[in-house]
Amino acid sequence: MSDPTSEQGALRAEVAKFTAAEITPNATRWDTEHGDGAYPMHLFTRLGELGWLGIGFDEAIGGSGGGPVERCILFEELAYGSAGAALGLYVHTALAAGALADIADAALAERFVPGLLAGTTTGAWAYAEPDSGADVTRVRLAASRDGDHFVLNGSKVYITNGTFADLILVVVRTSGEPGRLGGLSVLAVDGASEGLTRTPMDKLGMRPSELAELHFDDCVVPADRLVGEVDRGFRQCLAVLSQGRVFAGALALGLGRAAFDSALAHVGTREQFGAPLADKQVVRMTVAEMATRLRTVRHLVYSAAETLGGGGDYDTAASIAKLVASETATWVSERCLHLHGAQGFMLESPAQRFYRDCKINEWGEGANELQREMIFEATTKGFRP
Numbered sequence: 001m002s003d004p005t006s007e008q009g010a011l012r013a014e015v016a017k018f019t020a021a022e023i024t025p026n027a028t029r030w031d032t033e034h035g036d037g038a039y040p041m042h043l044f045t046r047l048g049e050l051g052w053l054g055i056g057f058d059e060a061i062g063g064s065g066g067g068p069v070e071r072c073i074l075f076e077e078l079a080y081g082s083a084g085a086a087l088g089l090y091v092h093t094a095l096a097a098g099a100l101a102d103i104a105d106a107a108l109a110e111r112f113v114p115g116l117l118a119g120t121t122t123g124a125w126a127y128a129e130p131d132s133g134a135d136v137t138r139v140r141l142a143a144s145r146d147g148d149h150f151v152l153n154g155s156k157v158y159i160t161n162g163t164f165a166d167l168i169l170v171v172v173r174t175s176g177e178p179g180r181l182g183g184l185s186v187l188a189v190d191g192a193s194e195g196l197t198r199t200p201m202d203k204l205g206m207r208p209s210e211l212a213e214l215h216f217d218d219c220v221v222p223a224d225r226l227v228g229e230v231d232r233g234f235r236q237c238l239a240v241l242s243q244g245r246v247f248a249g250a251l252a253l254g255l256g257r258a259a260f261d262s263a264l265a266h267v268g269t270r271e272q273f274g275a276p277l278a279d280k281q282v283v284r285m286t287v288a289e290m291a292t293r294l295r296t297v298r299h300l301v302y303s304a305a306e307t308l309g310g311g312g313d314y315d316t317a318a319s320i321a322k323l324v325a326s327e328t329a330t331w332v333s334e335r336c337l338h339l340h341g342a343q344g345f346m347l348e349s350p351a352q353r354f355y356r357d358c359k360i361n362e363w364g365e366g367a368n369e370l371q372r373e374m375i376f377e378a379t380t381k382g383f384r385p
């Protein structure tokens, strides 16, 4: 991991300042108000105005320049305030806008990416289905070609931003049977399409973000909404998803840091047996272990970000970063809650929120078991730690 440039340091300071002023103070309220139209929608326009949604995108398409390291800084610092709010922004920019910018033809990308990066429209990315979780080959949502359009029938589940997104990148089966990656295409579907019903889903953590179940019933989508090639679009998006693992790792790092800081503050002030908890050796060892694991994650995430797009073994570096970052966030959040005792168990305490928010990182962007499979596969092809 290289030392940050002065521009990267300035970006981190700016995002941290924004988070402290506009995200952290609202995080508990956004968490508890879920189900009441709670996603802080103004974040899309605010971050669009600040140019932060455009980080990592070419200026020619409405982006603000910068690259994967700058995008990691953004997601880490936002997630420090609210991982749930950061998740909605991550899906919108890195996955929805990212797939359009990298895979779609110029006309489609130019039509939709600038609005997404300005935050005037919102995006979602949908591949999960009732029978297709970690195993994407099981996707069965059917898109049959009929003249100049596709007709969609089937369902998606657990779609972040799915309740409100203006544009949803939907992974569909255009040929073949479930069990194959070939035959999967991607369509940019209007959220307001006739034949598309969106039903909100309630959940344990990441509550400021909104999840939806999507039902497509003879939903007509123009053929010019194809992202990439027919039958190959999903394969073409794999690079976007691989990069997404590094950004998901940065998000987990921000969440883990928030849990760490909360635990550190608590053990310094909470007194039992006549002294602060931090005076107990076992507590000091726990805090030191938390700090050590998070510092390791920082190195993994940012060194993977530096290699993104540069060839070599960046896919494996991305898998390792996401794997270690997500499991560290879970471990640190659990220790944070433990150190808080009953106080942390109360719903007004951020400690219980970190504990609920962290788990999804272990399944999102490819279940960690799949990351381990991929890392093993890489070792058979010469990857060495």
Ligand SMILES: Cc1cc2nc3c(=O)[nH]c(=O)nc-3n(C[C@H](O)[C@H](O)[C@H](O)COP(=O)(O)OP(=O)(O)OC[C@H]3O[C@@H](n4cnc5c(N)ncnc54)[C@H](O)[C@@H]3O)c2cc1C
Pocket: 091, 125, 126, 127, 128, 132, 133, 134, 135, 157, 158, 159, 160, 161, 203, 205, 206, 211, 360, 362, 363, 364, 365, 366, 367, 368, 369, 370
């Ligand atoms: C908050 C949240 C937001 C989400 N946002 C989106 C979104 O925006 N778009 C979207 O498409 N999806 C989204 N998802 C769904 C996400 O993609 C799935 O959770 C993920 O693909 C895993 O699928 P699954 O949850 O059905 O678990 P399953 O695939 O059923 O896995 C169940 C368990 O088996 C394990 N497992 C899986 N494969 C293996 C294996 N090969 N070996 C051993 N163990 C294995 C898993 O780790 C898990 O522990 C979201 C989910 C949540 C909870």
